[in-house]
Amino acid sequence: RWGRRATLLAAHLAAAGLMAALAFTTHLALIAVLATLVGVAHSMPSPAFVAAIVDVVPEARRSRAFNLQFWAFNLGMAVASLLAGILAEASFTALFLVDAGATLAAAVVIALKVPETLTRRPALTPRAVAGRRPGLHTALTDRTFLVFVGLTFLLAVLTMQTSTIMPLAMREDGLRPSAYGLVVALGGALIVVGQLFVPRLIEPYRKSSVLAVSTGLMALGFGALTVADGLPLYLGAAVVWTVGQMLAAPPNAQINADLAPPELRARYQSVFYLTFPAASFVAPALGGLSLEHLGERHWLVVGALGLVAAAGHLLAGPRRERRVAALRAEAQRAGTVGSTR
Structure with missing residues (x-):
């Protein structure tokens, strides 16, 4: 309903704000609430990213596109693990703030460089669902x-x-x-x-x-x-x-x-x-x-x-x-x- 770009922007901006809030939170109950909201925010980009890839990449090249996404994800995980270990030894506050900053930087890139890829058109469903709008x-x-x-x-x-x-x-x-x-x-x-x-x-x-x-x-x-x-x-x-x-x-x-x-x-x-x-x-x-x-x-x-x-x-x-x-x-x-x- 929102479109790919709006979903990605909302998820990244929300995650950046929540991570920054976690950096300065010490009350256990509030940490639990913020961590839950971070989980929600982090779950939003993946479907939007993949749907956008399918929108813009021709079918014959999708396998390579998804392969590149998987490679980039694992490269990011490797770098993040290394940086997180170093930052955590210095300051957990710095760890959360750097995470928030990186997420905010991603939001800026999306805002400047990622167009909306969703084209509104009648759904092509494998079978009709009587009395229901496809969803x-x-x-x-x-x-x-x-x-x-x-x-x-x-x-x-x-x-x-x-x-x-x-x-x-x-x-x-x-x-x-x-x-x-x-x-x-x-x-x-x-x-x-x-x-x-x-x-x-x-x-x-x-x-x-x-x-x-x-x-x-x-x-x-x-x-x-x-x-x-x-x-x-x-x-x-x-x-x-x-x-x-x-x-x-x-x-x-x-x-x-x-x-x-x-x-x-x-x-x-x-x-x-x-x-x-x-x-x-x-x-x-x-x-x-x-x-x-x-x-x-x-x-x-x-x-x-x-x-x-x-x-x-x-x-x-x-x-x-x-x-x-x-x-x-x-x-x-x-x-x-x-x-x-």
Whole structure:
């Protein structure tokens, strides 16, 4: 309803103000309120960014665009982690103020350089919703899309293992925190160095096949932690699952974009992005119990989830492709009708 540009501006300005307020807040209840509002503000840009990318990038180049976005995000995370560690040792107030300043700078760039990309037009929906205007209900009742969201949720649960359960397992194996940092840094370095080469590598293959292979690699990497008891094995496993993450990022984003009717891109994106915060809740909540009761066999369960997701992509792929082809044909017909008026 607001458009991409207005949503991005509102989110960045709100986040900058809230982070600045957190810098000088010491009351616990107020910190909790501000942190909650920061979470809301931080959840707004992602659907708007992706919807804007789909708006302006031709379909043939979207995989490369999403790949570049994933690369930039991970590069920013690596730089932010380094700066945050340095600033936190000096002053937490400075940490929050620098964060607020950087967010405000992003808002200024958006205000000066980012135009509105949303074109208002009749929605092209996969099926008519009797008595309803197409909207969030359409996304929440789109079975083909929801199957894809469910498979992405499983992928997100695997990804969250690195920041939730893996450090606990490494501690049980007698490894120091610096070893965990090295494993995480290796993954980040692989993405920064190699991610830009992924689109050319996967371009000849069907997206469902790429996702099945990538999720299978993640299952293999995390499953290997069943026998990991030293840093070399953890590093080797990290290479395997990181390659899986790198392969999964472009087709995962593009399929999500392809399944969304043009007028409903942002709403579909908002449902899709729920998978990651949901996984960040489920992974530590259930993963902690699993590690406590199953020990190293927890990683067999994680690996099995990855294999289920891989099989799901192979089974669901043909139906997704038919849906995407139908939406494209409908968009072409609508464009042809519009051009003759």
